[in-house]
Amino acid sequence: MPAPTLRDRLRTQLADLKMPGALEALDDILRRADSGELAAGEAMAELLGSHIALRNQRRLQTAMRSARLPAVKTLADFDFSFQLESLHTLSFIERRENVVFLGPPGVGKTHLAVSLAVAAAEGGRRVYYATLADLITSLEDAQQAGRLSHRLRTLVFPSLMIIDEIGYLPLSRTGAMLFFQLMSRRYEHASTVLTSNKGFEDWGEVFGDDVMAAALIDRLLHHCHIVNIRGNSYRMRQHRDLVGRLAAAQPKPPAPRHRRPSRQEA
Numbered sequence: 338m339p340a341p342t343l344r345d346r347l348r349t350q351l352a353d354l355k356m357p358g359a360l361e362a363l364d365d366i367l368r369r370a371d372s373g374e375l376a377a378g379e380a381m382a383e384l385l386g387s388h389i390a391l392r393n394q395r396r397l398q399t400a401m402r403s404a405r406l407p408a409v410k411t412l413a414d415f416d417f418s419f420q421l422e423s424l425h426t427l428s429f430i431e432r433r434e435n436v437v438f439l440g441p442p443g444v445g446k447t448h449l450a451v452s453l454a455v456a457a458a459e460g461g462r463r464v465y466y467a468t469l470a471d472l473i474t475s476l477e478d479a480q481q482a483g484r485l486s487h488r489l490r491t492l493v494f495p496s497l498m499i500i501d502e503i504g505y506l507p508l509s510r511t512g513a514m515l516f517f518q519l520m521s522r523r524y525e526h527a528s529t530v531l532t533s534n535k536g537f538e539d540w541g542e543v544f545g546d547d548v549m550a551a552a553l554i555d556r557l558l559h560h561c562h563i564v565n566i567r568g569n570s571y572r573m574r575q576h577r578d579l580v581g582r583l584a585a586a587q588p589k590p591p592a593p594r595h596r597r598p599s600r601q602e603a
């Protein structure tokens with residue numbers, strides 16, 4: 338019987354140690370070591386690495402089985418844009434429906450509103466973007482110059498209008514009236530996408546008039562897609578560690594009464 342080769346000895350040892358991952362990788366690692374592709378230390382690291390990789394994979398499988406998960410789903414599999422893809426078909430513009438993005442600062446309301454405007458422009462639609470504050474200023478200027486009806490006609494024309502940042506600044510009474518006029522004209526005539534950091538229940542305060550806000554919301558919601566975005570500010574994500582350290586340095590606040598809302602979505 339011929340003396341066992343080094344390869345045979347290693348096979349026996351790996352089998353004895355119950356290292357099937359390493360056993361399977363052995364031939365390839367030896368070949369690369371023999372050809373000088375791997376130094377001795379690298380070959381050892383590769384061999385042990387193969388063992389660890391298979392062991393971890395098996396551990397995970399066992400943990401998954403014992404967790405009795407209904408199915409294995411990961412974040413990478415989740416299509417966050419799915420909910421919004423139907424909007425991106427732009428059929429809401431054909432139907433002259435509105436879209437309202439609601440949520441705290443930094444969660445992507447402007448980003449998503451602008452993405453709809455880009456898609457609409459690519460589809461050959463006329464698009465107009467303004468923050469509410471700028472829009473009101475332009476209407477007030479037009480009114481003072483005696484050109485309000487001309488300005489309103491111009492603003493009714495775009496088949497998609499984005500009105501961003503409702504709720505950051507309260508409006509003057511005239512401002513609110515002008516905005517109401519514009520929205521009444523666009524109602525059932527062309528689509529408007531609005532973003533707000535305030536829930537509809539607070540719009541009375543924003544517009545300085547509960548009755549007008551209610552009438553506005555009534556028209557707006559008649560044909561409307563509401564996208565509620567919850568969660569943490571994307572802008573603040575780099576500062577989260579800092580915020581965490583600052584919070585740790587402070588005396589503990591009382592426990593929150595509500596559970597923390599989860600990231601995303603309508």
Ligand code: ADP
Binds near residue numbers: 441447571
């Ligand atoms: P909001 O209008 O809700 O205050 P923005 O749309 O301005 O928030 O988002 C803040 C910044 O973070 C923007 O630069 C935006 O492009 C980015 N952002 C927000 N959410 C996401 C996200 N989910 N993926 C990629 N970028 C995002």
Ligand code: MG
Binds near residue numbers: 446447501502532
């Ligand atoms: Mg914004």
